[in-house]
Amino acid sequence: MSRQANRGTESKKMSSELFTLTYGALVTQLCKDYENDEDVNKQLDKMGYNIGVRLIEDFLARSNVGRCHDFRETADVIAKVAFKMYLGITPSITNWSPAGDEFSLILENNPLVDFVELPDNHSSLIYSNLLCGVLRGALEMVQMAVEAKFVQDTLKGDSVTEIRMRFIRRIEDNLPAGEE
Amino acid sequence: MAVCVAVIAKENYPLYIRSTPMENELKFHYMVHTSLDVVDEKISAMGKALVDQRELYLGLLYPTEDYKVYGYVTNSKVKFVMVVDSSNTALRDNEIRSMFRKLHNSYTDVMCNPFYNPGDRIQSRAFDNMVTSMMIQVC
Numbered sequence: 413m414s415r416q417a418n419r420g421t422e423s424k425k426m427s428s429e430l431f432t433l434t435y436g437a438l439v440t441q442l443c444k445d446y447e448n449d450e451d452v453n454k455q456l457d458k459m460g461y462n463i464g465v466r467l468i469e470d471f472l473a474r475s476n477v478g479r480c481h482d483f484r485e486t487a488d489v490i491a492k493v494a495f496k497m498y499l500g501i502t503p504s505i506t507n508w509s510p511a512g513d514e515f516s517l518i519l520e521n522n523p524l525v526d527f528v529e530l531p532d533n534h535s536s537l538i539y540s541n542l543l544c545g546v547l548r549g550a551l552e553m554v555q556m557a558v559e560a561k562f563v564q565d566t567l568k569g570d571s572v573t574e575i576r577m578r579f580i581r582r583i584e585d586n587l588p589a590g591e592e
Numbered sequence: 593m594a595v596c597v598a599v600i601a602k603e604n605y606p607l608y609i610r611s612t613p614m615e616n617e618l619k620f621h622y623m624v625h626t627s628l629d630v631v632d633e634k635i636s637a638m639g640k641a642l643v644d645q646r647e648l649y650l651g652l653l654y655p656t657e658d659y660k661v662y663g664y665v666t667n668s669k670v671k672f673v674m675v676v677d678s679s680n681t682a683l684r685d686n687e688i689r690s691m692f693r694k695l696h697n698s699y700t701d702v703m704c705n706p707f708y709n710p711g712d713r714i715q716s717r718a719f720d721n722m723v724t725s726m727m728i729q730v731c
Contacts, residue, residue, distance in 0.1 A: 436704075529708075529717060
């Protein structure tokens with residue numbers, strides 16, 4: 413139970429520089445280890461996925477949010493609770509598709525890229541791709557298959573960072589017995 | 593207002609050097625190079641006091657007929673050298689000091705970029721823009 417005790421809903425303070433530099437070291441190491449940027453992007457996504465499938469448990473335990481009834485509600489929780497809790501930012505939600513299965517998260521400032529300038533030889537690197545993996549992994553654990561990808565990035569000269577989220581389907585077979 | 597800005601590594605090789613009148617580039621490089629001796633002299637002369645007060649600004653290194661050369665050294669022994677037009681009398685010590693501080697902050701950001709390897713030449717666009725802004729600032 414001691415574990416429970418130091419996991420309140422309040423967020424713990426941590427140096428943002430340490431966080432940013434740690435992520436930077438991770439990405440540059442991947443760039444050294446893999447030959448091309450596509451492999452690095454894939455690897456970041458995979459790592460993010462592995463973080464996401466674990467993080468969702470922590471998130472649900474700490475945030476006390478209930479079951480979401482539609483994708484719009486999910487989007488709200490992601491932007492206003494999850495991003496706030498783990499990155500200290502609140503992205504805005506825009507560009508809903510008419511069918512309500514796609515939306516964009518607009519990040520005004522992305523704490524992962526604070527000091528970063530992409531060198532010219534890494535033009536196809538998606539530096540923050542880890543986030544997409546996290547979103548994908550976390551939502552998969554709550555029976556939602558989604559696709560997340562960056563469509564705008566401040567590192568590539570855009571004015572904001574935009575993550576496009578697309579709902580694919582509900583994962584029915586993972587439903588625990590006795591529900592719905 | 594600055595006509596030449598240079599960042600010199602701990603081992604006295606240039607990390608970054610840029611000057612405005614392109615035709616005189618060599619002259620400025622030479623000036624910066626000469627000034628490094630003065631920097632070394634200043635550091636060893638007031639070395640102890642410098643460390644105690646954490647004073648990084650070295651002040652005027654030497655004046656020539658047309659230019660003034662100012663120096664600044666970080667705690668990690670990276671040197672910043674700035675050549676200023678001496679006809680510009682409005683430029684006070686305090687302004688020079690704040691320019692160096694700006695340069696230092698910008699240099700710190702460059703160092704924090706994970707894609708920059710310490711010891712390489714600085715090719716950051718952000719740093720470049722900052723230096724440009726210091727060079728064209730009118731006073």
